[in-house]
Amino acid sequence: MNKVSVSSPSNIALIKYWGMSDAQRTLPNNASLSMTLNQCVSYCTLARQTSGTSDEILWKTASGSLIPAQASMRRGIEQHLQQLRQHFDDWQPLRIATVNSFPTGAGIASSASGFSALALAFALRCGQSFNSPDLSRLARLSGSGSAARSVIGGFVQWPGHPGQPHCPPEQFAPAQHWPLHDLIAVVDAGHKNISSREGHRLAASSPFYAARLTQLPERLNTLREAILNRDFDTLADTVEREAVEMHMIAMTSKPAIFYWQPVTLEILARVRQLRRDGLQVCSTVDAGPNVHVLCTPQDVSAVYTALRKLPGVEQWIFDQAGDGPRQLARHLF
Ligand code: DP6
Numbered sequence: 001m002n003k004v005s006v007s008s009p010s011n012i013a014l015i016k017y018w019g020m021s022d023a024q025r026t027l028p029n030n031a032s033l034s035m036t037l038n039q040c041v042s043y044c045t046l047a048r049q050t051s052g053t054s055d056e057i058l059w060k061t062a063s064g065s066l067i068p069a070q071a072s073m074r075r076g077i078e079q080h081l082q083q084l085r086q087h088f089d090d091w092q093p094l095r096i097a098t099v100n101s102f103p104t105g106a107g108i109a110s111s112a113s114g115f116s117a118l119a120l121a122f123a124l125r126c127g128q129s130f131n132s133p134d135l136s137r138l139a140r141l142s143g144s145g146s147a148a149r150s151v152i153g154g155f156v157q158w159p160g161h162p163g164q165p166h167c168p169p170e171q172f173a174p175a176q177h178w179p180l181h182d183l184i185a186v187v188d189a190g191h192k193n194i195s196s197r198e199g200h201r202l203a204a205s206s207p208f209y210a211a212r213l214t215q216l217p218e219r220l221n222t223l224r225e226a227i228l229n230r231d232f233d234t235l236a237d238t239v240e241r242e243a244v245e246m247h248m249i250a251m252t253s254k255p256a257i258f259y260w261q262p263v264t265l266e267i268l269a270r271v272r273q274l275r276r277d278g279l280q281v282c283s284t285v286d287a288g289p290n291v292h293v294l295c296t297p298q299d300v301s302a303v304y305t306a307l308r309k310l311p312g313v314e315q316w317i318f319d320q321a322g323d324g325p326r327q328l329a330r331h332l333f
Contacts, residue, residue, distance in 0.1 A: 003047040004125045005332065008117035008325040010040040010102070010109040011149050011156065012182055012292045014239050014284060015220050016246040019203035019213075021165055026140040026148075029203075030216045031162035033223055034149045035294075036175065037182060038322025040102040042113035045332035046121040049093035055081065060099035060332050069098070076142065080115055081122075083141035088126040096121075097332035102317055103189035108290060109150075115142035116150035120325050130327060136168045143197065153324025155227050162217055175321035178230050181300040183293040183307070184317040187263050194257050196287045202253035209249055232296060236275060236282030239294065240268075243284040250287075261289040263312030274306055 017032035049056060057074050058066040069077065077096065085091055098117065104110040119138035120130070128134065136158070139147035149156045152171045155178075160170030203209050219238060226234035250257040264285060271283040271293055281295040281303045295303045308316065 001125050001127070003045065003331055004121045005043065005045040005328040005330065006117050006120045006124065006325055007041045007043050007328055008113050008120055008150055009037045009153075009322050010042075010113040011036045011146060012109070012284065012294075013146065013149075013286060014235075015216065015223060015242055016286070017145050017158070018200065018246050018249060019209065020145070020200045023201070026143055026145050027165035028145055028159070029165075030213055031157060031159055031220055032146075032149070033155070033157050033220055034146070035155055035180065035182070035321050036150060036153045036324055037319045038175070039319040040100075040108055040113065040184070040317065042098060042100050042110065042117040043328070043332060044096065044098045044114075044117035044121045046118070046125055047095050047331075047333075049095045053093050055093050056095045058095070058097040058333070060097055066097055066333060073098075073104075076111070076115075077118060080118055080142040084119065084122045084138060087138065087141070088122070090126055095333070099332065102184075103186060103315075104191075108184060108186075108288075108317070109146050109286060111142070111144040112146040112150045115139055115144045115147040116325065118142070119147070120151065120327075124327060130325070133168050145200075146196075151325060153322055155321070157220070157224070162220065172224060173227055175323050178227060179297055179321050181295050181297060182319040182321075183295070183300070183304055184319060185267050185291040185293060185307070185310070185313045186315040186317060187261055187267075187289040187291065187313060189314055192259065192288045194259075194287075199250055199253070199257055199287055202255070202257065203249055205254040206249045206252040208252055212245060212249060232280045232282075235294075236280075239282050239284050240272075247285065259288050260285065261312075263310070264289045264291055266312065267291040267293070267307070267310065270307060270310065274303060279303055279306075 019029040158169035159167035
């Protein structure tokens with residue numbers, strides 16, 4: 001296949017992957033659980049380079065023109081490409097174009113969607129099927145562990161067998177099982193100062209990290225059951241505790257990492273109040289200041305009405321549980 005295009009979604013972690021057992025192969029210390037998103041996606045078109053012998057890595061601007069990708073993005077893509085080429089023993093120079101439907105590097109897991117899209121497009125070009133069990137490993141060759149979860153839709157656990165970090169992710173419920181909404185409050189759309197990779201590296205320096213690891217298996221099972229039973233109260237309690245705990249580990253790492261901003265805390269408090277008022281809503285925060293406000297389809301408009309005027313939120317992004325990556329007939333070039 002010469003030209004291949006795909007879209008691949010971001011995902012929101014409900015049980016966070018925080019800390020690595022093997023940095024070389026991007027393997028986690030703990031099993032994580034995520035909901036694949038629907039609207040926050042990366043698009044990627046990949047084709048054999050016809051002019052010249054080096055790769056051309058392009059970014060599609062809002063006005064639709066293709067420009068050379070920024071140096072930091074280029075570096076990440078080149079490193080990932082190197083791994084993919086070694087895996088497939090395919091060394092042809094490529095023309096690659098990519099674009100995200102949402103702010104890049106702002107804690108909305110653009111690396112999860114971007115690298116899973118690149119891995120999928122490369123694998124399809126090399127004749128692999130969309131359902132290949134290898135895709136999650138190819139995605140995490142990028143160094144982004146959350147990319148391993150983005151190759152699957154719905155509610156995903158990675159690794160599929162906790163305690164066996166090499167196991168691929170598994171879907172334990174499709175998006176249609178419980179089409180939860182995710183209203184994403186973009187508090188700061190800029191790049192985060194401290195990468196997740198650095199956070200993973202420092203996690204074990206927190207005096208509370210060992211205790212976290214012993215509690216996670218039970219929490220994961222509780223959350224899985226809550227999702228399977230569509231039990232929102234248990235989901236809300238578990239997801240909020242989990243987010244606070246991950247950030248507590250970051251804040252007590254040496255050196256400390258603070259991802260939250262004052263408005264992050266303000267949103268968390270408002271969400272708790274809305275829940276006390278009877279709405280099915282809860283929140284979680286990845287490695288950044290932005291807040292994912294999760295709610296049921298019946299309460300989404302009441303939740304947005306209550307939160308939309310909050311000062312300090314640059315943008316609201318509306319998302320929902322989604323089905324996962326897709327191959328596209330429309331190309332970026
Ligand atoms: C807090 O190493 O996958 O989002 O590649 O930057 O997306 P990126 O990060 P990655 O770590 C993810 C950390 C997290 C929790 C999670 O997604 O499980």
